[in-house]
Amino acid sequence: MEKHDFIPEWLEREPDQQTFRSIFKWGEKDRFKHPAQGFYTVIKEALGLSNVDFQTPVNLGDKSVENTLKTTISPEDIILFETIVGRENLFLDTYSRLKYSTGKSMEDILHLRQGKIEDISDIVVHPRNRADIIKIVALCHEKKIPLHVYGGGSCVTLGLTCPKGGVTLVMNTHMNKLIQFNEINHTITVEPGMMGPEYEDLLNYAPERLNAKRRYTGGHFPQSFEFSSVGGWVVTLGSGQASSYYGDAYDLVVSQEYVTPTGTFKTHDFPATATGPKINDIMKGSEGCFGVLVAVTMKIFLYQPETARQFTFMFPKFETGIKAAQQISQAESGMPSILRVSDSEETDVAMKMYGLEGSLPDKYMGFKGLKPGSRCLLMGQTDGEKYFSKNLFKQIKKICKTNQGLYLTGYPMKKWQKGRFSDPYMRDALNDFGILIDTLEASVTWDRLQALYHAVRDYIKKQPHTICMTHASHFYAQGTNLYFIFITKMQDVDEFRSFQRGIIEKIEENFGSLSHHHGVGRMMAPFMEKHLGKNQMDILRAIKKHFDPHNIMNPGGLGL
Amino acid sequence: MEKHDFIPEWLEREPDQQTFRSIFKWGEKDRFKHPAQGFYTVIKEALGLSNVDFQTPVNLGDKSVENTLKTTISPEDIILFETIVGRENLFLDTYSRLKYSTGKSMEDILHLRQGKIEDISDIVVHPRNRADIIKIVALCHEKKIPLHVYGGGSCVTLGLTCPKGGVTLVMNTHMNKLIQFNEINHTITVEPGMMGPEYEDLLNYAPERLNAKRRYTGGHFPQSFEFSSVGGWVVTLGSGQASSYYGDAYDLVVSQEYVTPTGTFKTHDFPATATGPKINDIMKGSEGCFGVLVAVTMKIFLYQPETARQFTFMFPKFETGIKAAQQISQAESGMPSILRVSDSEETDVAMKMYGLEGSLPDKYMGFKGLKPGSRCLLMGQTDGEKYFSKNLFKQIKKICKTNQGLYLTGYPMKKWQKGRFSDPYMRDALNDFGILIDTLEASVTWDRLQALYHAVRDYIKKQPHTICMTHASHFYAQGTNLYFIFITKMQDVDEFRSFQRGIIEKIEENFGSLSHHHGVGRMMAPFMEKHLGKNQMDILRAIKKHFDPHNIMNPGGLGL
Helix, strand or coil, rough: CCCCCCCCCCCCCCCCCCCCHHCCCCCCCCCCCCCCCCHHHHHHHHHCCCCCHHHHCCCCCCCCCCCCCCCCCHHHHHHHHHHHHCCHHEEECCCHHCCCCCCCCHHHHHHCCCCCCCCCEEEECCCCCHHHHHHHHCCCCCCCCCEEEEEECCCCCCCCCCCCCCCCEEECCCCEEEEEEEEEEEEEEEEECEEEEHHHHHHHHHHHCCCCCCCECCCCCCCCCHHHHHHHHCCCCCCCCCHHHHHCCHEEEEEEEEEEEEEHHHCCCCCCCCCCHHHHHHCCCCCCCCEEEEEEEECCCCCCCHHHHEEEECCCCCCHHHHHHHHHHHHCCCCCCCEEEEEEHHHHHHHHHHHCCCCCCHHHHHHHCCCCCCCEEEEEEEEHHHHHHHHHHHHHHHHHHHHHEEECCCHHHHHHHHHCEEEEEEHHHHHCCCCEEEEEEEEEEHHHHHHHHHHHHHCCCCCCCEEEEEECCEEEEEEEEEEEEEEEEECCHHHHHHHHHHHHHHEEEEECCCCCCCCCCHHHHHHHHHHHHHHHHHHHHHHHHHHHCCCEECCCCCCC | CCCCCCCCCCCCCCCCCCCCHHHHCCCCCCCCCCHHHHHHHHHHHCCCCHHHHCCCCCCCCEEEECCCCCCCCHHHHHHHHHHHHHHEEECCCCHHHHHHHCCCCCCHHHHHCCCCCCCCCCCEEECCHHHHHHHHHHHHHHCCCCCCEEECCCCCCCCCCCCCCCEEECCCCCCCCCCEEEECEEEECCCCCHHHHHHHHHHHHHHHHHHHCCCCCCCCCCCHHHHCCHHEEEEECCCCCCCHCCCCHHEEEEEECCCCCCCCCCCCCCCCCCCCCCCHHHCCCCCCCEEEEEEEECCEEEHHHHHHHEEEEEECCCHHHHHHHHHHCCCCHHHHHEEECCHHHHHHHHHHHHCCCCCHHHHHHHHHHCCCCCCEEEEEEECCCCHHHHHHHHHHHHHHHCCCCCCCCCCCHHHHHHHHHHHHHHHHHCCCCCCEEEEEEEEEEEHHHHHHHHHHHHHHHHHHEEEEHHHHHHHHCCCCEEEEEEEEEEECHHHHHEEEEEEHHHHHCCCCCCCCCCHHHHHHHHHHHHHHHHHHHHHHHHHHHHHHHCCCCCHHCCCC
């Protein structure tokens, strides 16, 4: 008989310095999160496991990274880099090189847990300023040394690996300063290595910190918010949890300054212009393949949390929840900042995680025919000017009710908001017991959504003992995204890769994009040619060749 | 003593066929508009003219275009084009070649009035479909024959001239069909030669014409709406009068299909995607320099004129009107569809044109200190879902009142709407008496607006006897545009060119864009390198070279 009060010994201790674990562990070294007991039970049951499986952690990555790997860059060249940034900003040790060549993709983590050191850079350089970067790019161009850029390190698409070695520029050490705050234009210009919390804090406390008249927000809150950089958002086309109102990173960028092997330039900061194809847009999403972003001007918004209104509805099934979300997105009442529609599997887990299962509201839902295994949670938040937010909230309620949605107050939404940035910590806890948890995501038009959803879900669920939770979370009048979270017992990298490849193929076959907001990296790179077609890839190749004739800028990135 | 009841004999007769006049005349051949008597008086006084100056029309372009100019394309090559499109779709006569090589820029018109035939194509071809265009582009590429694209012909930037001769493709003859209407995704896919009214009509009457459930609008209403094509909007980055809510053409495009010398491709129609730099965006604004647009998918919106609310306010001066518009644009209550702020010179003319001068409201304004020579008109319209529109209207009123705006009801706005597409007809009437009327426009951030406004205005007003009316009409949280209308007595092309060049330089010096929504054409092309800087122009050149290694696609366009 399975003991119900068994609690696994979740590993909650700071990783030792210089260990593999200290590299792959999510977030703060002394912050942890493990599945709540309800979620633990779900996982155990769905994955066909028992408490025994949670007794002995595996592949903890506790070993130190030994300083064995020699750099392949000549001592003479190393001195040239040192002369630019100073000895204190250049690192050759294996640990540093490994650390800044890995992101947070499942594959990165599996490798690190197994103590594998692969595809790392030869030198880690922390540039102090724009001038340093101009010299480094010129030097790498001249010497044909590959150059990679590391922002916050939260990449989940193998975007930071360095198969050809070379240099990694770490931007969040020094290249993280405010350049200009412009309250008149509602813009802020920062160096790209500024991290999410510092950026948002500057804006929220603009009167105190920037002598501003009002408070502002950047409106960009990806799950990786705390450990991602402004520049990273821009060059990988990220999207925050409130993007439906504030826009994706793509929409938030006003202008950019780049240093490329063929020159430096800053795009204009006009609110719009009809002077031909926009260089500003060509650079967004370039993932370090064209040049190094050294400054970015972003739109900012009024920070007025007092106008926010949270809502949660339960729908009989995913289709009706999606239908309501589509109607909300096309109603022209403005867009909610946050909107999330979970499928039934995710809804059932959420009910357990938020402690709602078996509660009075749960019973009422049952009475209303909103049953586990079918019901679907829609939640969100409206923002903006007080009465705009109020009216939108009202219109959303109306649309949801018309589509058989049962209003559950704002409570579950507020619960979700509390954990919105901390869920990635749970991944380490599960990985410690050999349980894989990963995600893939795609954008899709409304008319293709259901086919894509079922094809991917069916594929994932064919893997025995696998959880597949799906939600749509970024909305547009023309469509949305689907975000698939899968949890299964798997540790072998090759097995995982082949499983993942199958999902990507299903996305591609069913007219999903290769990514809505994770980016391309080396994970999606092999699929890009098929996805865009040769003629479109050739355009990107031509641009790449213009900027980077020696192919030193993140070589292999974007599939170029 | 000047007679006040004198009315010039405005020329209101259909131009004869095959005349220069039949080419440059705006719009329908049997539609006319001349300045109302109040406006006539303003012009006369400001330009230091008298009734005598309006007695003898000049340079009417009534001469027939003689069929004298031989094509420089070989008879063998002409047969090849004929084989593709059929004899009935190919024209070699000078009239056709001139007609499709000229737009509606002041310079085009001055030339035509003087009977000048310059920079025209050798052959005019009306392609029947995508397949024709693929063959034509391949043929031109092979034979190195320049290829130009003509949409609706409303271009005001010398974008249609053919200094190197070659072929002009006319898109609005056959390439004007509906491809797909997608009510689920709120999109419509059309051939690029579909004209504004047909496009909007299809959408407004979607239930009757497309078997749709609801009515829609494209939301794109440039002043040239009736005589511009959907493709033209996209490749020149146009902007409609309701763009502040619906977006610029740039924002409205979901996906595009292009035929280029190096291949054909169709971009994806995802609502968003993080798969690297977006080919879809690289093509927008390419002005025929990269390839021929053969299909475009656009966003559509609910057509609900019943929710629209018009408003007009009078402000003590331009600065306060602009300040209110800035606050509206940054208030996060949503954006009005139409918003226009006129400077005092334009306001004074508007008061005369709308017959408000000397009226009771005018007297009340005077009483309130809103005096001619200083007061400034702000008008606009809210759209969207009923309560969204209602709240926005309310918030706008609040902001305007806080900024000393006097509410004048929606009446002047409705008056303006009636003439919104017909004002260009007036140009012909004035030109007939040697009076030049032209416009230049630029986008600008809020913090640079006043400096740009004064620099350009001062420059224009230095020209003796010149009217300069200015408004801002496309709004963003980060800035707006300035649209300068100047009226002066001038007929000499060189004098005009030099005057215009001075304005462009003032715009450039004062951090305005070269164009907010007119595009580049050959008018702005010479200024592009300075405007974007060599490094950014080199990027465009690299892309151009990729698509068009023989430089046949609109050679010289965009300054490439």
